[in-house]
Amino acid sequence: MSTLNDHNRREFLQGTLAVAGSALATSVAGTSTAEAAAQPKRPNLVFFFGEGQRADALSIEGHPILRTPNHDRIGAEGMRFKNAFCTNALCAPARAVAFTGLYSRTSGALANEDMNLPLPEDIPIFTDLLRAAGYEVAIVGKVHFRNGGEDRYWDYYFGHNAAGNNYHNPFYKEGRKGKIGPQKQYPHHYADDLATDRALAWLEEDRGDKPFCLLVWFVTPHSPFYRARRHLDLYRDVVIPKPDTFDDDLKGYPGKPKCFAEANNKIGTTVMGDTCRTLEEVAKDYYAGLVAVDENIGRIMELLEKKNILDDTAIIHSSDHGYFMGEWRLYDKRLMHEPSIRVPMQIRYPKRIPANTVRQEMVLDIDIAPTILDLAGVPAPEHMQGKSLVPLAHAHDPNWRKEWFYEYFEYPCPEMTRPCRGIRTERYKLIEYQTEPKQYEMYDLQKDPRELNNLWDASKYADLQKDLMDRLNKLDAATPHRKHA
Secondary structure, eight states: OOBOOHHHHHHHHHHHHHHHHHHHHHHHTTOOHHHHHHSOOOOEEEEEEESSOOTTOSGGGTOSSOOOHHHHHHHHTSEEEEEEEOSSOSHHHHHHHHHHSSOHHHHTOOSGGGTTSOOOTTSOOHHHHHHHTTOEEEEEEEOOSGGGGTTSOOSEEEEEOOSSOOSSSOEEEEEETTEEOOOEEOTTOOHHHHHHHHHHHHHTSOOTTOOEEEEEEOOTTSTTOOOOGGGTTTTTTOOOOOOTTTTGGGGTOTTOOHHHHHOSOBTTTOSSSOTTOOHHHHHHHHHHHHHHHHHHHHHHHHHHHHTTOGGGEEEEEEESOOOEESGGGBEEOOSSSHHHHBOOEEEEOTTTSOTTEEEEEEEEGGGHHHHHHHHHTOOOOTTOOSOOSGGGGTSOOTTSOSEEEEEEOOOSTTTOOOOEEEEEESSEEEEEEOOSSOEEEEEETTTOTTOOSOOTTOGGGHHHHHHHHHHHHHHHHHSOBOOOO
């Protein structure tokens, strides 16, 4: 596999920050005062990042139970993608991908266990580039990123780096102008409500004509799935349908490899702090948490509207990964199956994106950083591996990706989920588990969208198997690998 050259690493940060810093000056160089005044104002940016929000966990996607009117407004008044995916379905790696526009292996942010290590300083995150271009930047909520992002400059920071913060007595660090204070506990506050309070207060501050970028990254509905007090009775009388594969464990997991069956990521046996929870408990608490998230999104959009800057603000909504909700009795994420890797992806910005735009292209979390930079008019550095989604609002790109590479590394803790790599095309999927000997799954997603019929051992698909393996190896070789810190 390819590696990043040491000679080029320092240039990552120095060169890209210099480009971003000169972008604004270049755009107005040589123009008159009147011409400069007539140029479009750079948009403000708000990035809502969900925690384990499935792609179908939105009422705009037809969810039979959940109602998310504020999420839905982003998609209905902007552009939403029906085929959006994460490239490493785990919290900290996925957040590093969103920040950097790089695959996990390329940034070195492979697993949650790495979250207390700083991101290599030669890799910029998109907020570094925005700051260099004149934006004020803030983050509130669950950061769960290398070193909590504390070594990067924030005009305002109110975050925590825990995997599962104390929902009702949360811990946060707070800071301003590049300095972050010690961790403090905030008793009797619901974590996301408090973070949203801080976001609203920061939005109310006077920053003159400077544009802002606000990241609101929710902890809900991560385990242990505690609800806001106002939602304790929500879904009391609702029946949660059991997926038709929920009892496949009793049948020996037909078609699935041995490592799939032996992992501990199962409802009733998981070690993620929710041992013996039932499907009913997990699902209802998960949905109630997303209702609280939706309410907090609504609070921020309401303030933007009140300040008459909603349409001057580009709003991005996505999630770090999806979530199993009882398919194959599974819980959590990590695996390369559709419930785990599919995420919502929506953008609202009326000045560049027509309302009610729905796209089918396969888009990835590596596309988030280039998209945000494009919206801000800041050039994306060449090393970013994703592409801006904004042009898709107006035209199909015939060169858009037709296949992509997935990777997962964390093992053995906490769930004994085997590391894997894989390829997903518009029709097929191949998963290779890092076991000895290797174990595999292969699916025709057009005929089998629920991934029930593993084709790996079927001799009549030998040519397809070879073709997908060859393409997987090419994608692997083309994805640079930084030596793990």
